[in-house]
Amino acid sequence: MxxxxxxxxxxxxxxxxxxxxxxxxxxxxxxxxxxxxxxHNYHTFQPLLYQVATGGLEPDSIAFPLRKRFNDIENFYFRLxxxxxxxxxxxxxxxxxxxxxxxxxxxxxxxxxNFFGNTNIQKYAMEMKSVPQALNIRSLVLENFEEALLVTDLEKRRALMNFVIVGGGPTGVELAGALAEMKKGILPKDYPDLDIREMKINLIQSSGELLKGMSEASSEKSEDFLIKLGVDVWKNLRVLDYDGETVTTNSEDHFKAQTVIWAAGxxxxxxxxxxxxxxxxxxxxxxxxxxxxxxxxxxxxxxxxxxxxxxxxxxxxxxxxxxxxxxxxxxxxxxxxxxxKKKKQKPFKYKDKGSMATIGRNKAVVDLPKWKFQGFFAWFVWMFVHLFSLIGFRNKAVVFMNWVYNYIRFDRETRLIIRPYKKKNKYSFKEQENGNY
Amino acid sequence: MxxxxxxxxxxxxxxxxxxxxxxxxxxxxxxxxxxxxxxHNYHTFQPLLYQVATGGLEPDSIAFPLRKRFNDIENFYFRLxxxxxxxxxxxxxxxxxxxxxxxxxxxxxxxxxNFFGNTNIQKYAMEMKSVPQALNIRSLVLENFEEALLVTDLEKRRALMNFVIVGGGPTGVELAGALAEMKKGILPKDYPDLDIREMKINLIQSSGELLKGMSEASSEKSEDFLIKLGVDVWKNLRVLDYDGETVTTNSEDHFKAQTVIWAAGxxxxxxxxxxxxxxxxxxxxxxxxxxxxxxxxxxxxxxxxxxxxxxxxxxxxxxxxxxxxxxxxxxxxxxxxxxxKKKKQKPFKYKDKGSMATIGRNKAVVDLPKWKFQGFFAWFVWMFVHLFSLIGFRNKAVVFMNWVYNYIRFDRETRLIIRPYKKKNKYSFKEQENGNY
Structure with missing residues (x-):
C-alpha cells in the first residue's frame, strides 16, 4: 500500500x-x-440522503472529499x-x-x-445507504413517471405510480414525507397529463408505532403529519416478499408497485x-x-x-x-x-443529545432529553442542526441555498436522471447504456 | 406516445x-x-462541462430539468x-x-x-459531450491519482499521472487549463506523497494554432497562459492512435498515458x-x-x-x-x-456576438466583433456571460457560489468519485460494482 x-x-x-x-x-x-x-473518497452525510433521492439536494453537497479533510495533517494517510x-x-x-x-x-x-435473508427483496427493492443508491432512487422515481405517461393500462400505470416504503424509522418517515411533497408541489406540474391521485405513497411499519425509539408524542405527531401530506401509513403490517411486481404481507393487503424502498432494517x-x-x-x-x-x-x-x-x-x-x-x-x-502514553483510559458513557426527524415543510419532531416538541420550531431546529453538522463551508452554503430556494419556491430542482437506473423488474423502460448515456 | x-x-x-x-x-x-x-430529462449547459470534469462544479448545477422549463406552457409535451x-x-x-x-x-x-473512424481511440479515450461523460473524466482523474500512490514502477506511475488532451479548440484549451490548476492548487495538497512534477498535461493540436477561429491575439495569448500554467502544448502534431497505453503521433513523439481526452473533433x-x-x-x-x-x-x-x-x-x-x-x-x-399564419418568413443571418475561452484564474481570451482582449477583464466577462446564460435561478446561484468559493479558497471541492469509472485499459484499479458501489 x-x-x-x-x-x-x-x-x-x-x-x-x-x-x-x-x-x-x-x-x-x-x-x-x-x-x-x-x-469511497468522500464522507457521506447520510442523514440527508433522502433529500438527494427526492431531488431536493445535489449529491455533491452532502459528500465531502476525505483527503481535503486531512490536507494539512502530518503523518496521515488516506487509501481508497x-x-x-x-x-x-x-x-x-x-x-x-x-x-x-x-x-x-x-x-x-x-x-x-438488512434484508433479513430475503433475496427477492434484496434483488428488487431499492436501498438508500450511499450516494449512488440515493441517486438510483432519484432516477427510478422520475423514470417511473416518464413511463407512466406512456402506459394506458390502468393497473400498470398505477403500479408505476405506487411507492412502497418499508420501515417506519427516520429514513422511511423522512423519505415518505419528501415523496409526498414531490407529489404535492412538483410532480403535478411536471406531469399535468397524469392523474396525480393515482400516485400512492405507502409507508409500512411492522410494529404499532413510527419512529420507534422516539417519544410517543413524536411518533404520533409524525404519523399525523404524514397522513396530512397524503401518505398511507400502514402499521402492524409485515412485508413478506416482493417479486418485482407485488409486495405481499402477513395480511390480505398487498401492493402492486414498481418502486419499493427497503428501510426496514x-x-x-x-x-x-x-x-x-x-x-x-x-x-x-x-x-x-x-x-x-x-x-x-x-x-x-x-x-x-x-x-x-x-x-x-x-x-x-x-x-x-x-x-x-x-x-x-x-x-x-x-x-x-x-x-x-500509558495514562488512564476513560470508559464510554453515551450522552443522549436527543433525536429528531423531519416530515416536510414546517413539519418535524424533536426529542431533546428534557423537552419534546413538534411542528415549525422543530423543523427549524432540525434544519439548523443538520446544516451545522455538515462538513465544509461550501457544502453548508450550497445546502443552505437550496433549502432557502426550495422553501420560497416550493421547488426541488435536481430532478435529473443523470444515470438511468437499470431496473431489474418487469416494466423496464430502457437499458442503461454503458454508463455513458 | x-x-x-x-x-x-x-x-x-x-x-x-x-x-x-x-x-x-x-x-x-x-x-x-x-x-x-x-x-435526457434535462438541458445540459455544455460550456461548463469541463468544470464538472475537474471538480469545480457539481453536475446538477449545469443541468436543468426540461419539464420545469415548460411547466406552465399550454399544449406542450415532453417525452424522454x-x-x-x-x-x-x-x-x-x-x-x-x-x-x-x-x-x-x-x-x-x-x-x-468525432473519432474519425479510429475505433481504438473511441474505445480507450474519454469524451466530454454529456454530464455522465464529464463525471467519468472526474472519476478517472482521481482514480488514477489514487492508483499512482500505490505504483512503485516509475513508468507506470508516470503513465497514470500523464494526461493527454487531443484538440486545441475551446474544449481542449479550457480542460487543459483547469487540469493545470488542479495540478497547481489541489492535487499536491491531496497527494503530498506523489511528486507532482511527474504529472504532465499535454495539449496536442494538429494545426499550428490553438483556438482556431478566434483571433491571432487570442490564440497566442491562450497558448501563453497555458504554458505559464505548466501545460505542454504540442502544435502541428497529429495523433494517430491510442491503444490504451501509448498515444502515437505522426512524429517521433509518443505519450505513455492512462488518460487521453479526445476533444479533436x-x-x-x-x-x-x-x-x-x-x-x-x-x-x-x-x-x-x-x-x-x-x-x-x-x-x-x-x-x-x-x-x-x-x-x-x-x-x-x-x-x-x-x-x-x-x-x-x-x-x-x-x-x-x-x-x-401564411406570413412572410425571414432568412437566417448569423449575428456573430464573438467568442471566448477561459484558461484559468484571471486568464481568459475574448474576441468581440470590434474588440479583442485577454487577461483578467476577459476572465471577468467570461464569467459574467456564462453565469447569465445558465438556465434557472438556482443553477446560477449555485454556480456563482462555487466560483466565489473556488476563487477565494483556491479550491475545487467536488473532487468526488461517486461512480468509479470502469476503465477499459490495462492498469484497471478495480471493478465498478453494479453501479451501487
Whole structure:
C-alpha cells in the first residue's frame, strides 16, 4: 500500500463515516501514524440522503472529499480501498490494494441494509445507504413517471405510480414525507397529463408505532403529519416478499408497485477475519467493552454502527445513529493516545443529545432529553442542526441555498436522471447504456 | 406516445439543447402543439462541462430539468426518448417509445464526438459531450491519482499521472487549463506523497494554432497562459492512435498515458431516415437552406450543430457553438409561426456576438466583433456571460457560489468519485460494482 514504516505506532481506521472521522480527528498531530481506509473518497452525510433521492439536494453537497479533510495533517494517510479481511495474529489488514500492518486497529465500517435473508427483496427493492443508491432512487422515481405517461393500462400505470416504503424509522418517515411533497408541489406540474391521485405513497411499519425509539408524542405527531401530506401509513403490517411486481404481507393487503424502498432494517458491516465469538450474529456487530475494544482482542476496536456495547441502559447496544458514532470515535481517539502514553483510559458513557426527524415543510419532531416538541420550531431546529453538522463551508452554503430556494419556491430542482437506473423488474423502460448515456 | 391529437398542427422538436430550447421557447403559447423529445430529462449547459470534469462544479448545477422549463406552457409535451428514425413520407418520427406524426419537424440533435473512424481511440479515450461523460473524466482523474500512490514502477506511475488532451479548440484549451490548476492548487495538497512534477498535461493540436477561429491575439495569448500554467502544448502534431497505453503521433513523439481526452473533433448527430443527399457525409450534418429547411423537404428543419447552412461567409456552415444554435432556433420558431399564419418568413443571418475561452484564474481570451482582449477583464466577462446564460435561478446561484468559493479558497471541492469509472485499459484499479458501489 506504499505507506512508509516509521518509528511511530500505526493506527489504521477503516471507514470514513461519522465514527471514523471523529476518531481520526482526535488522533491528529500526535506521535502516531494514522491510516484511514474507505471504499469511497468522500464522507457521506447520510442523514440527508433522502433529500438527494427526492431531488431536493445535489449529491455533491452532502459528500465531502476525505483527503481535503486531512490536507494539512502530518503523518496521515488516506487509501481508497475495500477491506477484505483481518489477520489479527499477524496484525494485518487485508484490502483490495494489498495488506498493511497495524499497531492499533479501529473498525468503523458502519452498517448496511438488512434484508433479513430475503433475496427477492434484496434483488428488487431499492436501498438508500450511499450516494449512488440515493441517486438510483432519484432516477427510478422520475423514470417511473416518464413511463407512466406512456402506459394506458390502468393497473400498470398505477403500479408505476405506487411507492412502497418499508420501515417506519427516520429514513422511511423522512423519505415518505419528501415523496409526498414531490407529489404535492412538483410532480403535478411536471406531469399535468397524469392523474396525480393515482400516485400512492405507502409507508409500512411492522410494529404499532413510527419512529420507534422516539417519544410517543413524536411518533404520533409524525404519523399525523404524514397522513396530512397524503401518505398511507400502514402499521402492524409485515412485508413478506416482493417479486418485482407485488409486495405481499402477513395480511390480505398487498401492493402492486414498481418502486419499493427497503428501510426496514440495517445491520453492522462487520469485517471478516476475527473470532466468531466477538460478532453478534443477528446484528452483525462487534461486541465491544466500555472502551470500544472488541471482546478478545487487545488492539482492535469497533466504533459506531458496527460496534455493539451492551450496557445497562442500552442492552442491545447504542442506537445506530450519528451521535453514538461521533462520541465513541472521539473518545476512542483520546483513549488510544492515553494508552500509548500509558495514562488512564476513560470508559464510554453515551450522552443522549436527543433525536429528531423531519416530515416536510414546517413539519418535524424533536426529542431533546428534557423537552419534546413538534411542528415549525422543530423543523427549524432540525434544519439548523443538520446544516451545522455538515462538513465544509461550501457544502453548508450550497445546502443552505437550496433549502432557502426550495422553501420560497416550493421547488426541488435536481430532478435529473443523470444515470438511468437499470431496473431489474418487469416494466423496464430502457437499458442503461454503458454508463455513458 | 400517448399524446392527444388536436386540431392544432403538431411541431416536434428533437433535442433540448441550446437550439431546441430556443425554438421551443419561440413557439410557446401559439395555436400549436409542441412536442419536445430528448434522451435526457434535462438541458445540459455544455460550456461548463469541463468544470464538472475537474471538480469545480457539481453536475446538477449545469443541468436543468426540461419539464420545469415548460411547466406552465399550454399544449406542450415532453417525452424522454431516443429518436431512432424518421419516415418523411408518412410524416412520422420513430422513437424508443413509439412513433409520432408531425406536421412540422425540427431536428436539433446537436453533435457527438468525432473519432474519425479510429475505433481504438473511441474505445480507450474519454469524451466530454454529456454530464455522465464529464463525471467519468472526474472519476478517472482521481482514480488514477489514487492508483499512482500505490505504483512503485516509475513508468507506470508516470503513465497514470500523464494526461493527454487531443484538440486545441475551446474544449481542449479550457480542460487543459483547469487540469493545470488542479495540478497547481489541489492535487499536491491531496497527494503530498506523489511528486507532482511527474504529472504532465499535454495539449496536442494538429494545426499550428490553438483556438482556431478566434483571433491571432487570442490564440497566442491562450497558448501563453497555458504554458505559464505548466501545460505542454504540442502544435502541428497529429495523433494517430491510442491503444490504451501509448498515444502515437505522426512524429517521433509518443505519450505513455492512462488518460487521453479526445476533444479533436465533433460531428453532427444526424438522424437516420432522410434522403442521403441531404446529409453532408464527412460532417454528418443536414444541408439546410437559409430558412433552416433541410434540402429536399418542406416541413423538416435542422438547427444548431446538426445543421449546415452553407453561406458566403460560412462556406462550411456556421460554427458548432451555442450562439448560432440559439439564433437559428429562435428564428425558426418565429418562421414556423409565420408559415402557419401564411406570413412572410425571414432568412437566417448569423449575428456573430464573438467568442471566448477561459484558461484559468484571471486568464481568459475574448474576441468581440470590434474588440479583442485577454487577461483578467476577459476572465471577468467570461464569467459574467456564462453565469447569465445558465438556465434557472438556482443553477446560477449555485454556480456563482462555487466560483466565489473556488476563487477565494483556491479550491475545487467536488473532487468526488461517486461512480468509479470502469476503465477499459490495462492498469484497471478495480471493478465498478453494479453501479451501487
Amino acid at each position: 506504499n505507506i512508509p514504516q516509521t518509528s511511530f505506532p500505526r493506527v489504521i481506521i477503516v471507514g470514513g463515516g461519522f465514527a471514523g472521522l471523529a476518531a481520526a480527528r482526535a488522533l491528529e498531530n500526535q506521535e502516531l501514524q494514522v491510516v484511514l481506509i474507505d471504499k 480501498a475495500k477491506v477484505t479481511g483481518i489477520n489479527a495474529e499477524k496484525q494485518i489488514v487485508e484490502t483490495t490494494i494489498g495488506n498493511l500492518e497495524y499497531d492499533e486497529l479501529i473498525l468503523a465500517t458502519g452498517s448496511t441494509t 440495517v445491520k453492522g458491516a462487520a469485517v471478516n477475519g476475527l473470532a466468531e465469538e466477538c460478532v453478534i450474529e443477528r446484528a452483525n456487530r462487534f461486541k465491544v467493552d466500555e472502551y470500544n475494544k472488541i471482546i478478545g482482542y487487545d488492539n482492535i476496536y469497533a466504533i459506531g454502527d458496527v460496534a455493539c456495547m451492551e450496557t445497562k441502559d442500552y442492552e442491545s447496544g447504542h442506537p445506530m445513529m450519528a451521535q453514538p458514532a461521533i462520541q465513541q470515535g472521539r473518545l476512542l481517539g483520546k483513549n488510544i493516545i492515553a494508552k500509548l | 400517448n399524446i392527444p391529437q388536436t386540431s392544432f398542427p403538431r411541431v416536434i422538436i428533437v433535442g433540448g439543447g441550446f437550439a431546441g430550447l430556443a425554438a421551443a421557447r419561440a413557439l410557446e403559447n401559439q395555436e400549436l402543439q409542441v412536442v419536445l423529445i430528448d434522451k 426518448a431516443k429518436v431512432t428514425g424518421i419516415n418523411a413520407e408518412k410524416q412520422i418520427v420513430e422513437t424508443t417509445i413509439g412513433n409520432l406524426e408531425y406536421d412540422e419537424l425540427i431536428l436539433a440533435t446537436g453533435s457527438t464526438t 465533433v460531428k453532427g448527430a444526424a438522424v437516420n431516415g432522410l434522403a442521403e443527399e441531404c446529409v453532408i457525409e464527412r460532417a454528418n450534418r443536414f444541408k439546410v437552406d437559409e430558412y433552416n429547411k433541410i434540402i429536399g423537404y418542406d416541413n423538416i428543419y435542422a438547427i444548431g450543430d446538426v445543421a449546415c447552412m452553407e453561406t458566403k461567409d460560412y462556406e462550411s456552415g456556421h460554427p458548432m457553438m451555442a450562439q448560432p444554435a440559439i439564433q437559428q432556433g429562435r428564428l425558426l420558431g418565429k418562421n414556423i409561426i409565420a408559415k402557419l
